[in-house]
Amino acid sequence: MYEDKCVVIGVTGGIAVYKALDVISALRKKGVKTKVIMTESATKFVTPLTFQSISQNMVITDMFAEPKAWKIQHISLAQEADIMLIAPATANVIGKVANGIADDMLTTTIMATKAKVIFSPAMNTNMYENPIVQENIEKLKRFGYEFIEPDSGRLACGDIGKGKLPKPEVIVDEVLKNLYPKKDLVGKKVLVTAGPTKAPIDPVRYITNRSTGKMGYAIATEARDRGAEVTLVSGADFLECPKGIELINVQTNSEMREEVLKHYKNSDIVIKSAAVADYKPKNYSKEKIKKTGDDLKLELERDNDILLELGKLKKNQILVGFAAESNSLLENANKKLKNKNLDFIVANDITSKETGFGSDNNKVFIISKNGKVDELDTMSKRDVARSIFDNILE
Numbered sequence: 001m002y003e004d005k006c007v008v009i010g011v012t013g014g015i016a017v018y019k020a021l022d023v024i025s026a027l028r029k030k031g032v033k034t035k036v037i038m039t040e041s042a043t044k045f046v047t048p049l050t051f052q053s054i055s056q057n058m059v060i061t062d063m064f065a066e067p068k069a070w071k072i073q074h075i076s077l078a079q080e081a082d083i084m085l086i087a088p089a090t091a092n093v094i095g096k097v098a099n100g101i102a103d104d105m106l107t108t109t110i111m112a113t114k115a116k117v118i119f120s121p122a123m124n125t126n127m128y129e130n131p132i133v134q135e136n137i138e139k140l141k142r143f144g145y146e147f148i149e150p151d152s153g154r155l156a157c158g159d160i161g162k163g164k165l166p167k168p169e170v171i172v173d174e175v176l177k178n179l180y181p182k183k184d185l186v187g188k189k190v191l192v193t194a195g196p197t198k199a200p201i202d203p204v205r206y207i208t209n210r211s212t213g214k215m216g217y218a219i220a221t222e223a224r225d226r227g228a229e230v231t232l233v234s235g236a237d238f239l240e241c242p243k244g245i246e247l248i249n250v251q252t253n254s255e256m257r258e259e260v261l262k263h264y265k266n267s268d269i270v271i272k273s274a275a276v277a278d279y280k281p282k283n284y285s286k287e288k289i290k291k292t293g294d295d296l297k298l299e300l301e302r303d304n305d306i307l308l309e310l311g312k313l314k315k316n317q318i319l320v321g322f323a324a325e326s327n328s329l330l331e332n333a334n335k336k337l338k339n340k341n342l343d344f345i346v347a348n349d350i351t352s353k354e355t356g357f358g359s360d361n362n363k364v365f366i367i368s369k370n371g372k373v374d375e376l377d378t379m380s381k382r383d384v385a386r387s388i389f390d391n392i393l394e
């Protein structure tokens, strides 16, 4: 998917230089072509040879080195880049670019490129909070340069505060989002639900299910990357939400219902991948239920059927449900599609160990209300998400 894409990574002289290697490695695994420009300071931390090995390309450090090709490099790289990523970005390089200085290969290439430039600053908290640095960042943002906000935490210098380079996966996610070739959901509002819900028994205990939310998060990320405005209502409080998605964490079926109904009217596409609890304890105990020598009987009552309700309220929305079945997969899924007035249903067989709950892969059928059945091979949940939107947009 990213084979024809090129990211030029500018590496500058911060203590987090070594982390850029993981970013490059992850981008390469996605098929992205990576070309590295290091500032002279960056080479004092990690050698260009290391970056050369990881990026599988020559690393450029010196603007005046004997050219290896006839092309003028700062122009050719500036033109070749689909994205320029500066990670880690020092206070110095941010200041230089903000003030029009182009005195080395990196700053010159930044100046010469028409590609989007994303800075991932990393520095000591006091440096980051310095009003001069902040003003430079604001100025660059006004000119359309993008920034990945640094993390807070314990820094290399021992200080605690903002200034850490975010995890490689956060930086990679931001780059891939920008490189994503399909932008066919621009202007669309997509509502996704994910994860399990919890049905409380008492203040300590609850009933839940094995859903991890991975499928829903993959759907939300796919929608975001295709340009949609995404709201994710999630019962999975242990997954990190990708940037640029409105995340609403909920616990119970009722909370999920309330949030979904709040956003339903204004949504164009609604994908309900959450495994919402069908039953809840009839009598919630405010006090912790004490252990006795006897068995404990819990009476359960039906909880809200949110999908059924959405099907009834449906106007122009495209409504997609999930059917996690352990038997008669297609038959049960088709019944659910009709009974709940859905446009599509994604049916998966949860008995397979390689796919389904908790796994990074899934094996599904996408069934449309027109009777089309798209049987997908086993694939990553992200690829399933892509196929769901391809089917919707077909």
Ligand SMILES: Cc1cc2nc3c(=O)[nH]c(=O)nc-3n(C[C@H](O)[C@H](O)[C@H](O)COP(=O)(O)O)c2cc1C
Pocket (backbone or CB within 6 Å): 011, 012, 013, 014, 015, 016, 039, 040, 041, 042, 089, 090, 091, 092, 093, 122, 123, 124, 127
């Ligand atoms: C050990 C060490 C660590 C440094 N870490 C950082 C850093 O994390 N962020 C930063 O902005 N500058 C850091 N600096 C300062 C930069 O290396 C210095 O500003 C340099 O001029 C940056 O050059 P460049 O922007 O051309 O790479 C560090 C310096 C040293 C000696």
